[in-house]
Structure formats: structure tokens, C-alpha cells
Amino acid sequence: QLQLQESGPGLVKPSETLSLTCTVSGGSISSSSYYWDWIRQPPGKGLEWIGSIYYRGSTYYNPSLKSRVTISVDTSKNQFSLKQSSVTAADTAVYYCARRFIAAAGFNWFDPWGQGTLVTVSS
Amino acid sequence: DIQMTQSPSSLSASVGDRVTITCRTSQSISNYLNWYQQKPGKAPKLLIFGASSLQSGVPSRFSGSGSGTDFTLTISSLQPEDFATYYCQQSFSTPYTFGQGTKLEIK
Numbered sequence: 001q002l003q004l005q006e007s008g009p010g011l012v013k014p015s016e017t018l019s020l021t022c023t024v025s026g027g028s029i030s031s032s033s034y035y036w037d038w039i040r041q042p043p044g045k046g047l048e049w050i051g052s053i054y055y056r057g058s059t060y061y062n063p064s065l066k067s068r069v070t071i072s073v074d075t076s077k078n079q080f081s082l083k084q085s086s087v088t089a090a091d092t093a094v095y096y097c098a099r100r101f102i103a104a105a106g107f108n109w110f111d112p113w114g115q116g117t118l119v120t121v122s123s
Numbered sequence: 124d125i126q127m128t129q130s131p132s133s134l135s136a137s138v139g140d141r142v143t144i145t146c147r148t149s150q151s152i153s154n155y156l157n158w159y160q161q162k163p164g165k166a167p168k169l170l171i172f173g174a175s176s177l178q179s180g181v182p183s184r185f186s187g188s189g190s191g192t193d194f195t196l197t198i199s200s201l202q203p204e205d206f207a208t209y210y211c212q213q214s215f216s217t218p219y220t221f222g223q224g225t226k227l228e229i230k
Binding site: 046047048049052060061062064096097103106107108109110111112113114115116 | 124140155157159165166168169172173178210212214217218219220221222223224
């Protein structure tokens with residue numbers, strides 16, 4: 001059964017760079033049917049899609065965050081990563097990684113998700 | 124961006140009730156619409172994909188319908204474990220967007 005696990009610092013100072021890694025176990029990240037995504041949820045609020053990467057390295061980003069976000073993949077470690085620069089308190093959120101399955105006709109959905117990791121931006 | 128509007132934002136219901144949650148999109152997305160359930164402190168869980176297809180392992184009391192801009196999630200007979208927050212999400216175009224959530228509470 002595929003599992004995803006986020007890891008990284010839980011506290012980041014304002015103006016610094018947030019760095020998280022998602023480790024995929026129970027399956028290969030190098031599959032043609034999947035993208036690998038980051039989604040975040042500020043405390044008590046809704047969900048925001050951050051961006052996505054294919055195992056060959058192609059990426060898609062939310063335009064609202066694109067100037068500050070980089071998603072990368074390391075197939076040798078079965079991991080993908082998120083870097084988000086110049087963080088502010090507004091970036092405080094639970095960050096989830098998720099697999100996005102690409103079905104016929106372009107239908108796609110997030111499943112499964114990692115358990116999430118809370119990142120707080122504070123000095 | 125495609126805007127997602129769920130209604131109601133919160134809902135009180137009793138075990139055994141039939142419940143319907145609505146999701147409206149700002150433009151037509153055919154049936155590129157997914158539904159998720161989230162319990163406190165947990166990650167969202169996929170319930171429905173493609174507007175009406177039930178994810179494997181999800182109880183049949185959950186169903187989805189709709190196309191274009193108007194969609195519904197129905198729970199035919201509420202069970203205690205169904206009290207949670209529900210989100211719709213469009214997968215038609217990037218940036219993928221979610222509804223604001225519907226919190227389903229016990230009456």
C-alpha cells in the first residue's frame with residue numbers, strides 16, 4: 001500500500017526558505033500514471049494547491065505562489081521536495097504531499113495523501 | 124482561476140439523516156470534480172472522483188452527481204463516522220482549486 005510521509009523543520013523564520021521532503025514508500029515515484037503534488041492548509045482554513053511534479057521533472061505551480069516555489073524530484077530516493085522562499089506568517093500551514101492519479105480523458109485526483117506536517121513561520 | 128462555492132458552510136444533522144452538500148463552480152468543468160472527507164487532525168480522504176465515481180473502499184451511502192457547474196454530494200443515511208468536513212475540488216484546469224468546505228456536525 002502506497003504511503004507518503006512529509007518531513008522537514010516545523011519552525012521557519014520570516015524571510016527564510018521553507019524546505020520539505022515527501023518520501024514515498026510501497027510504490028515507485030517513477031510511474032507514468034502519477035504526478036506528485038503539494039497542498040497546504042492554514043490552521044482552521046481550507047485547502048490550497050501549491051504545485052505538482054512528474055517523475056521526469058516537469059512541473060506545474062499555482063500562479064499565486066509560483067515566484068517563491070520550487071518542486072523537485074529525486075527518483076533514486078523515491079522522494080520529492082518543496083522549497084518556498086521569503087516566507088511570512090501567512091505561510092503558516094499544514095503542508096501535505098499527495099499522489100495525483102492521471103486517468104483516461106485527463107481525469108485526475110489526489111489519493112493518497114501524507115499525514116501532513118505543520119510549518120509555523122515565526123521569529 | 125476557477126472559483127468553487129460550497130453550500131452550506133456548516134450543517135447539523137442526525138444519525139440516519141439524508142444529507143446533500145452542493146458545490147458550484149465559476150465556469151463549466153464538465154465532470155472534473157472530486158469530493159474529499161477530512162476529519163480533525165487528519166489528511167483529506169478521497170470519496171468521489173469524476174463527479175460520480177465512488178473510490179474503492181468508500182461506503183455506498185456516499186454518492187455524487189452533477190456536471191457543468193453544479194454538483195452534489197449525498198450521504199443517504201448518516202453514520203457517526205461521517206461527521207467531518209467535506210471539500211469539493213476541480214481537476215479541470217490548473218491551478219486546482221477547492222471549495223471552502225462544509226462542516227457536518229451532529230445535531
